[in-house]
Amino acid sequence: MTLSQADPAMLDRLEAALHAGDSTRSTARLTGAELTPVGVGAMADTFKVRLHWNIPDAGPAGLILKQPAIDSAAAATAASLGAYEREARFYSELAPRTRVRAPRLYGVIDHAGVGFPDTVLLEDLTERHHPxxxxxxxxxxxxDRARHQLALLQAPFWEDSxxxxxxxxxxxxxxxxxxxxxxxxxxxxxxTDTLAADLPADERECIDRFVASAADWAQLNPGPQTLVHHDLRVDNLLFSDDEIVLIDWQTIGWGSAMFDFAYLIGxxxxxxxxxxxxxELLDRHVAELQELGVEWTEADAAETYRWAACAVLMMLVPPISSVKSNPRAVTMFRRMLGLxxxxxxxxxxxxxxxxxx
Structure with a gap:
């Protein structure tokens, strides 16, 4: 990994964001920061940052910085989708309203100078957690622990206009x-002649039928509505001995309560x-939502789940044409499409x- 020193302008931005986020003593000054790239996100560049303060323990010793991608095409795509603003707003506006375990937010930065935050400064969990x-x-x-976190995310926003x-x-x-x-x-x-050719005939036929009906499927959107992560899968979870943390909130949105559940287990x-x-997992999910004050029945959830069982296909078919040069991604997509x-x-x-x- 390449380690680089933050320049004075970046130090100023980091210090200002941490002070604004009440993450440091008001008199503390940031004297240095080393950045090490981590992760392989497609739309953002992420760094592990080691911080140095003029007062010992005046602020966090380190954090994770997630900012717009240096790659201009990736950054333009993400910005056009609102991904950067959306993630920053989730951490600052919605995460405090739920008990879901997400990284703690230390501050936000308007990196591109466009009038809204596009960079987040997050709790560094790399020492105790693994992806x-x-x-x-x-x-x-x-x-099941990840599913429990989903219930904690959904309940406070259930059918909230x-x-x-x-x-x-x-x-x-x-x-x-x-x-x-x-x-x-x-x-x-x-x-058709590559990844799809490895799938059994009935799975290929299933995807053929879904592709022809995907627009109608998405418009149905049945069941109660709440927050939807839209990419709740194991690559976007961090694990430790005593907790699971949900990350990557760039696609947080609104939709059917069964979408994330079906995508996660699928x-x-x-x-x-x-x-x-x-x-069993579905019944447990409904029971936990009920304990959190949600009115829903197992029968209604099971019916909505039948629709949501296409969530994996909805998420994975559109991007598969762009994964040919990445062996891990090809293997992953083939596996998940079959599932x-x-x-x-x-x-x-x-x-x-x-x-x-």
Missing amino acids: GDQLREVPIEDL ATADLPWLHRRLGVPIPSILERMQRSWHSV TSLEAETRRRYEA GARQALDAGSLDLLTSRL
Whole structure:
């Protein structure tokens, strides 16, 4: 890893953000900072930062800095999607309203000078936590702990109209998605002879059918509405002996309460394991939501889950055409697409979709 020293301008920005976020003593001054790149995010550059203060213990000894990507194309794409502003607003405005375990926010910075924060300064969890591995099945105990965090995220915002009206939340469900059919078909067709060829025939046929109906599926958006992470999978979880932390909030949005649940278990468990545990996990999720003050029944949740079982396909088909040069990504997408197709087949999701259109 390459280590670099923060220049005076960056030191000033870091110090100002930490003071504004009440993360330091008001009289403390930042005398130095070393940055080491971490992570492989597609839309942002992330650094582990070691901080030096003129007063011992005046502020955090280190933090994670997540800022717009140096790659101009990636930064422009993320900015056009509102990803940077959305993540900063989640940490500053919504995270304090829920008990979900996310990294602590130390401060925000308007890195690009566009009038809103696009950079977050976060608690450094790298010493005690390790990232999940999307290429391996998640132990059911860990998956249940992640599901519990989802309940903590959802309950405070359940059917909350004020939150639903926030203009910066991501809308992937219940709204028209421009050119979605064309984009899905182009992406899926591009891997017909490669990634798709490795899937069993019934899984390929399932994805074919879903691609043709994806726009209608997204517009259905059934069930209660609440916050949706939109990418809640093991690669976006940090694990320690005593907790699980949810990260990567650039796609936080509004939609069906079953979307994240279905996506999490669909991408975390092999098909046989999922079949064994999914009903139990769903009932447990509803029970925890009820304990948190939510009114919902297992029967209604199970019906919504049938629709949401296509969440994996909705998330993964559009980007698959861009992963050819990354061996890990190819392996990961192949695995998750197969799991998602099998999940949709087991739930009868496409038959449900046909009956509602």
